[in-house]
Amino acid sequence: MAELQEYWRWTEYSWHHPEMDWRQGKRIAAGIDVGSVSSQALVLVDGEIFAFSNLRTGSNSPDSANNAIKAALKDTGMEIKDLQYTVGTGYGRVNVPFANRAITEIACHARGANFMAGPKVRTVLDMGGQDCKAIHCDERGKVTNFLMNDKCAAGTGRGMEVMADLLSIPIKDIGDLSFQVDKEPQPVSSTCVVFAKSEALGLMRSGWSKNMVLAAYCSAMAHRVSLLLGRIGVEDQFFITGGIAKNPGIVKRLEKELGIQAVQSKYDSQIAGALGAALFGDTLLQKGA
Amino acid sequence: MIKAGIDVGAKTIKVVLMEDRKIRGKGKVLSGFNQEESAKEALEQALKEAGLSREAIGSIVTTGNGRKAISYASGDVTEPRAAALGAVFLYPSARTVIDVGAEEARAIKCDPSGKVLDFAVNEKCAAGSGAFTEAMARALEVPLEELGPLSLRSTQTIPMNAQCTVFAESEVVSLIHSKTQKADIARAVHDGLCSRVVAMVRRVGLDPELVLIGGVAHNPGFVESFKRTVGIDDVRTAEEPEFVSAIGAALAVGK
Numbered sequence: 001m002a003e004l005q006e007y008w009r010w011t012e013y014s015w016h017h018p019e020m021d022w023r024q025g026k027r028i029a030a031g032i033d034v035g036s037v038s039s040q041a042l043v044l045v046d047g048e049i050f051a052f053s054n055l056r057t058g059s060n061s062p063d064s065a066n067n068a069i070k071a072a073l074k075d076t077g078m079e080i081k082d083l084q085y086t087v088g089t090g091y092g093r094v095n096v097p098f099a100n101r102a103i104t105e106i107a108c109h110a111r112g113a114n115f116m117a118g119p120k121v122r123t124v125l126d127m128g129g130q131d132c133k134a135i136h137c138d139e140r141g142k143v144t145n146f147l148m149n150d151k152c153a154a155g156t157g158r159g160m161e162v163m164a165d166l167l168s169i170p171i172k173d174i175g176d177l178s179f180q181v182d183k184e185p186q187p188v189s190s191t192c193v194v195f196a197k198s199e200a201l202g203l204m205r206s207g208w209s210k211n212m213v214l215a216a217y218c219s220a221m222a223h224r225v226s227l228l229l230g231r232i233g234v235e236d237q238f239f240i241t242g243g244i245a246k247n248p249g250i251v252k253r254l255e256k257e258l259g260i261q262a263v264q265s266k267y268d269s270q271i272a273g274a275l276g277a278a279l280f281g282d283t284l285l286q287k288g289a
Numbered sequence: 290m291i292k293a294g295i296d297v298g299a300k301t302i303k304v305v306l307m308e309d310r311k312i313r314g315k316g317k318v319l320s321g322f323n324q325e326e327s328a329k330e331a332l333e334q335a336l337k338e339a340g341l342s343r344e345a346i347g348s349i350v351t352t353g354n355g356r357k358a359i360s361y362a363s364g365d366v367t368e369p370r371a372a373a374l375g376a377v378f379l380y381p382s383a384r385t386v387i388d389v390g391a392e393e394a395r396a397i398k399c400d401p402s403g404k405v406l407d408f409a410v411n412e413k414c415a416a417g418s419g420a421f422t423e424a425m426a427r428a429l430e431v432p433l434e435e436l437g438p439l440s441l442r443s444t445q446t447i448p449m450n451a452q453c454t455v456f457a458e459s460e461v462v463s464l465i466h467s468k469t470q471k472a473d474i475a476r477a478v479h480d481g482l483c484s485r486v487v488a489m490v491r492r493v494g495l496d497p498e499l500v501l502i503g504g505v506a507h508n509p510g511f512v513e514s515f516k517r518t519v520g521i522d523d524v525r526t527a528e529e530p531e532f533v534s535a536i537g538a539a540l541a542v543g544k
Contacts, residue, residue: 059463130456152414153455162455194415194424194454195392205322 007170008161010038010243014071016051022078025050027285030083031277032065032099033108034092037129037157038243041068042274043078044282051076052271057129061092069098085285087277091130100281100289106135106146108276113239114141115275117263122235125225125262126272127244129157132225134232141276147232153193155224157243160250162193163217166200167210175249178214185212187220196220218249225250226257237263245269290347293335294539295328295362296371296532297355300391300419301504304331305535306339306346310378314339315532324355352538354393354412366541368534369397369408375537376500377403380525385496388534389486389505391419396490403537409492415454417485419505424454425478428461429471437510440475449477457481479514487518497521506530 022028025045033040035057042052053071057064065088069080080098088096089108096102105126113124119139126133131150137143153159164171185208190196200213208216240262244250246269255261267275291313296303302324304316316334318327328351336343351362352371359365366374368388376386377399386397394417397408411417415424426433447469451457457478464474487495499521505511506526516524527533 059466151452153453158455158459191413192415192454194420195413198392 005168007164007168010171012053012055012071014051014053014074016072016076017049020045020048020050022050022076027282028078028082028084029278029281029285030069030086031108031274031279031281032068032086032088032096033090033105033273033277034061034065034068034088034096035090035105035129035273036131038270039064039068039090039092040271040274041065041072042271042278043072043083044278047279047282049275051078052268052274054268054270057092061095062097064092065096065098085281085289087281089273089277103277103280105273106133106148107143108273108280109133109241110135110137110143110276111141111279112272112274112276113137113241115279116241116265116267116272117237117239120237121239121263123229123238125229125238125240127155127157127225127240127242127250129243132156132228134229136232136235145232147228149228152191154191154196155221155228159193159221160244160247162197163200163214166197167213169210169214172246174214175218175247175251177211178218178249180211181209181215184219185216187223188216191224214249218247219253222250222253222257225254229258234258234260236260239263239265241269241272243270291339291341291345292539292542293332293346293349294371294535294537294541295332295349295351295353295359296535296538297324297328297351297353297358298390299354299393301531302327302331302353303532303535304328304335305532305539306335306341307536307539310540312536314341315529317531320355324358325360328359348542350538350541352534364542366538368393369395369405369410371534371537371541372502373397373399373405373537374403374540375533375535376502376527377401378536378540379527379533380500382498383500383525385490385493385499387486387490387499387501388503389419389501389511390503391423394418394486394489394503396493398493398496407493409489411485411489416452416457417482417489419503421454421457421482422478422505422508422511424458425461425475428458429465429474431471431475436475436478437508439472440479440510441513443470443472443476445473446480447473447477449481452481452485475510476514479508479510480518482511483514483518486515490519495519500525500527502527502530502533504531
C-alpha cells in the first residue's frame with residue numbers, strides 16, 4: 001500500500017548545547033509553550049540557552065508539555081526534577097503539570113523577541129499555528145500594546161497547512177516555490193481559507209501552475225497580516241516570531257508591503273514563546289523564587 | 290410569454306420558467322466548471338418539465354454570483370433584488386428575507402412590492418454559510434442531508450469555541466475523540482452557524498414577518514436552531530427555498 005503523505009506535516013526536532021555542563025549551573029529555568037498546533041520546551045542554564053525542542057501539540061495539553069520537555073532533555077542527563085522553576089505559556093499554559101506558574105504568550109513572545117533580536121525591537125509579529133499577534137514592546141521586552149486575530153484561519157499557520165495539503169507540496173518548500181514564477185500574480189481574492197481553497201482549485205483549472213497559486217496565496221496572506229499590523233502600527237525595529245517566520249514566501253512579501261525589513265536572528269523563530277517563559281523563570285530565580 | 294429566471298449560484302444553478310405569474314417548470318444542476326454550459330443544462334431540464342421548446346422563452350434574466358457569465362441572458366438582477374421579489378411573490382407578507390446559500394448569506398429588508406429597502410451580506414467567511422455545515426458534516430462523517438435530522442436528536446447543549454470553519458473542523462475532531470455525542474456536536478454546529486446568520490440579520494433589523502430561503506433552509510437542524518436563536522417560534526421556510534431567487538429573477542422582467 002502506498003504511504004499516505006501528509007504534506008502539511010513539518011518536522012519535529014530538539015537541540016541541546018554540545019559543551020555546556022549544566023551541573024555547574026546555578027539557575028535552571030524552563031519555559032514550556034503549549035500552542036494550538038506546536039509545543040516547545042526550552043531550558044536556560046544561568047540565562048543561557050541549554051536545550052530546546054519543537055513538537056506537534058497532541059489532543060492533550062499535559063501530554064504535549066511532558067513530551068516537549070522530555071524531547072528537550074533527551075541525552076542531557078537532566079530530568080524534570082532538576083528544573084528549578086518552570087513557566088508555562090501558550091494556549092495550553094494552565095495545563096503544564098510541572099509548571100510553577102503560567103504567563104500569557106503575548107508577554108512571553110515579547111520577552112523572547114527581546115532576547116533573540118535585541119533591545120531595539122519595538123514591534124513583534126507572532127505568526128502562530130492558529131492565531132496571529134502584533135505586539136508593541138519596550139527596550140526590556142515589556143508589552144506596551146497588542147492586537148490579535150484568533151478567530152479566523154486566514155493569515156495563520158493552519159491556513160498554510162491547508163494549502164500545502166491541497167496542492168500536495170511539503171509545507172517547508174512553499175516559500176521558495178512561491179518565488180519560482182515568471183510574474184507575481186494577483187493575490188487570491190478570498191479572505192476565508194475555505195473559499196481560498198475553491199479559488200485555488202479554480203485557478204489551477206484555468207491553467208495556473210502550483211507555484212503561481214502559492215505566490216497568489218502567500219501574497220494574500222501577507223496582505224492579511226499587514227492589515228493587522230496596520231491597525232497597531234509598525235515601529236522600527238520589526239521582528240517576526242512563530243512558524244510562519246520560516247516561510248520566505250510570506251516574510252519577503254510582507255516586508256515589501258510594509259516597506260520595512262524584519263530583523264534577522266540566529267535563533268529558531270518558533271522558540272520565542274518558550275524562551276520568553278524561561279527568561280521570566282530565570283528572573284524569578286534571580287529574585288529568589 | 291415565458292419568462293426564465295436563472296440563479297447562477299456558487300454550488301448549483303437553478304432555473305425557473307414562469308408564465309402569467311405561474312411556475313411552469315424548474316431545473317437544477319451543479320455549477321461545475323462551466324457555468325454557462327451548466328445553466329443551459331438546467332434550462333433544458335426546466336423546458337422538458339414544462340413541455341416547452343427553447344423558442345417559447347421570451348426573456349432570460351440571471352442572478353447569483355455568476356449572473357454575468359451567461360451570454361444568452363437578456364439581463365441580470367442583483368441577488369438581494371431577486372431574493373426579495375421571489376420571496377414576496379410566494380409570501381406577500383414577508384418583510385425580511387434571509388437567504389443562506391452555499392457560500393454566501395444575505396438578510397434583506399423589503400417593502401410589500403418586493404423592493405429592497407436595506408440588506409446585509411456575508412460573502413467573506415465560510416462560517417456564516419452552507420459551506421460551514423458541509424465541512425462539519427465531513428468532519429463528523431455523516432452525509433450532509435443527515436446533519437440536520439441528527440442535530441434534532443441532541444440531548445444537551447455543548448459549546449463550540451471555534452468560529453472559523455478551519456478551526457471548527459479540528460474542534461469537531463477533538464470533540465469526537467472526547468466521546469461527545471455526534472448529535473450534540475451537530476446541534477452546536479447549527480447553533481454556531483445561526484448565531485452568525487442572526488448577527489447579520491440584526492444589522493438590517495429583525496422583522497417577525499420573515500422567511501428563510503436558499504438551500505440551507507432545507508436543513509431542519511438549521512431552522513430549529515434559527516428559531517431558538519431569534520426567539521421566534523413561527524419562522525416561515527420557503528417550500529423549495531433554493532428556487533426563490535430564480536423566481537425573483539424571472540419576475541424582474543419589466544419591473
